[in-house]
Amino acid sequence: MVIDTEGYIHIIEYLTEHLSLFENSVATDKSADTVMNVIEIELSEQIISVCRQNEGLSFAQRNAIIREVDAIVYDLEEILSGAVNSPVTEPQNRFIKEFAILIKNLFDNEIHILLAKNL
Numbered sequence: 853m854v855i856d857t858e859g860y861i862h863i864i865e866y867l868t869e870h871l872s873l874f875e876n877s878v879a880t881d882k883s884a885d886t887v888m889n890v891i892e893i894e895l896s897e898q899i900i901s902v903c904r905q906n907e908g909l910s911f912a913q914r915n916a917i918i919r920e921v922d923a924i925v926y927d928l929e930e931i932l933s934g935a936v937n938s939p940v941t942e943p944q945n946r947f948i949k950e951f952a953i954l955i956k957n958l959f960d961n962e963i964h965i966l967l968a969k970n971l
Contacts, residue, residue: 853916853966855923859958866954867931873947874935881939888936890945891928894952895921902959908967917959924955 854860874887885893899921903914929936940948 853920854955854958854962855920855927857958857962859961860924863951863954863958864927864931867928867951870947871931873941873944874932877935877938877941877944880941884939884941886937887932887940887944887948888929890940890948891925891932891936891952894948895925895955898952898956899959902956902963905960906963906967909963913963913966920959921955 899917902917903909909917935944
């Protein structure tokens, strides 16, 4: 659905352009969630929003979305492997929120195309 699109490639390129946010960073709040926890929370919230906004999705389509999100999380774990278990910094937190919204927008676009084909 989305991981095979040019849009996803552009989003991953955007992430790689901002890898410096995740290199050698030190969180001031040691009790902060880890980078991976924030990624999971933000992506989950955005995907729940996608599903709520698209009540016409079938069970199979929703499962396909979940599988895609799992693949995205795997990609993020690979790209950010050195930072995923570190406490998240505020700049990282802001970037992850923005990144999750970009992923949501990609899903919104692909779902719109998919539903338009079924009309």
